[in-house]
Amino acid sequence: MRNMKKFASLALATAMLAGVLAGCGSDGGSTNTTPADNGGSTAATAAPADNGGATTAAGEEGKVLNIYVWNEEYASRMAKHLPGYDAADVENPLKGGKIGDVEVVFHQTPSDNNAYQESLDSAYLKQADAAADDKVDIFLVEADYALKYIDSDFALALSDLGISAADVSDQYEYTQKIVTDSNGNLKGASWQAASAGLIYNREIAKEVLGTDDPAEVQKAVADWDKYVETAAKVAEKGYKMCSVNDTYRVYSNNVSGKWVQDGKIVVDANMDRWIDDSKALADSKAETTDDLWGDDWAKGKDGGVFCYFGPAWFFNFCLDADREGSVANKGGWGFVEGPQSYYWGGTWICAAAGTDNPSLVKDIILTMTTDKAVLKEIAIDESECVNSKSVLADLAGSADGNIALLGGQNPYAELAKGAEGIDLSNISAYDQACNESLQNAMKGYFTGSYKDKDEALQAFYKAVVEKHPELSY
């Protein structure tokens, strides 16, 4: 009997120990004994999904192509327009797919709060030690923080992949400047030229300005003074002009200096003007203070808002043309250049150093950003302003470039003109942190949460320093 007991407890103890040793992960039993928690607490972590089907490399190139993205835009372009790519589900492109026998895996992290950059940073730090099939092969960057990666050795020079300057000569110069490092190496390419303008609601334009003709509307918003006048008229009729955050990029693209100079955060005179103009417009209720991409902001797509500021990708990606009842669905938008020329976003494809699929990466970059047939298809299907001078010139003079959601208007001539004129001398690696923080802090000023501009500016500095502790102000 005693022996039986002894045996039983020994068995139990072994089982328990085995449980501990076998997998700390599965042992959820006694890890945490926090007191009954009446306030609620969790830790937020956003780890990119682990890549599942890693197989051993056969042949000279890897079997898994890892692509880091922040939304599904690129994945969807690839699924629809990249020849030879077999997407698992075109409606849900982030699921990946296959190119030949190579599995394409997308790793998505949203870009809010620098989260996408954080995920890239940790991928970069692990890149050297990662198994071949876990290494990042392609990552996407936005202009706001492109320099951070372009100036590092994470991004591979296109010439190392075998892409020559002649291959990309049809692209707009500004799209290449953004991804050129300090030594003059081109390290990325984009299929988009994100020159942007003002997208106005034709119905409201008719009511307020008496016309919806783009040439006439452009006159009414030709500079900031005229814009403010028009905003007052729009507000009189009970509409909103747009959100203060819509105009933000137009001002911020036309600054005279970089955000950070000698380790100090500098607020440019044009940003100051944005703060003052927006405060006045927000106080007179001509502009809203809604956050971009929020529900309140998006309601204007169904009417009530005079304009959105956006580039060509905005047409297709943001105006909900597929949804019954939206203004875009009825072809109710128009496009003009707006008060100042600017660009917004755009996505660049970069090859990651250490990729185990260099020739595939080269093919993808070349096809997606230089193949005229593919680019033209993207332009027509997605109403995108593609990064090819000749394709844009082609479209500007043809009915293919007429866009239904713009009421049949052909915006390509304006878009091409804008793309030629974009000046990128003042971008820096701190742009995203600064832009995001300034908009957020100033929202508090516009809505009256901060009692004056100075208090809001202090909050802005504080927020930037939290993200970049080495800066001062």
Added chain:
Amino acid sequence: MNNKKSKVVQYNRWGYIFLIPFVVVYLIFQMIPLVTTVYNSFFENYRSGLTQIGPNFIGLENYKTIFTNGDLPAYTKNTLIMWVLGFVPQIIISLLLGAWFTDPSLRLKGQRFFKTVIYLPNLIMASAFSMLFFTLFAKTGPINSILVSLGVLSEPYAFMDNVWSVRGLVAFMNMIMWFGNTTILLMAGMLGIDTSLFEAAEVDGATASQIFWRITLPLLRPILIYVMITSLIGGLQMFDVPQILTNGTGDPARTSMTLIMYLNKHLFSKNMGLGGALSVFLFIITGILSLIVFKFSGNTDPDGKK
């Protein structure tokens, strides 16, 4: 005699073996992180972009920073305000419900059903709950459109741009989520009170409110203190509700930024030093509060004295 003694020793040994899983898990997941947090708090250690800065030993510099830059008192205040706003109604409602549920003379029907229902909000993920509220109370959300169409408001009210509406919403959500839990704890306490006391009081002609104030409440004190302190500890760690509701900004003007949200901001820039110092500060406060709970719960004598 000798035989018996060795038996005891042997069983002790089994006891230790059975303790191993807990100790191992505790060491790996609690003790080591705790010690490294304290260790990290003495270093300048963050990442700016792809550049790692530090770790450089800087002594108490991080503590000096968090105590002198004025953020800590502000965020502690925010956290406590939101906790109090949520806790006061929560404890009142819970006491009331607890008293009703445990009062045998009321003979409430469907008790089980209601007990389940009031606990249900706790099962929803806090983040889902705040997303829901964020949408409900958006400027163009359903609450505003109802209020405007009823004529209560002339134009939509910007709930998210107003200090007290945001704090109020956070407190309200926490209250909804946790009052069921509190009710059940208080009920357990109330059911533990000797019913003969109630009967005696009734025989002596005490009214219901007299019974509540003179018998239930005093005897419930240890449980009440336990509930309060644990809620305070939970409240200090308040994070998910305001984080999601304000999209991590703690707006308007950072008046709904809690301590843990602030900590999260530092951890986002991988600022281990400042984050560590802040965590140590929180650890000390929580530790003190837990000691208080420990002291009081040790005092609950079965005879009900104190």
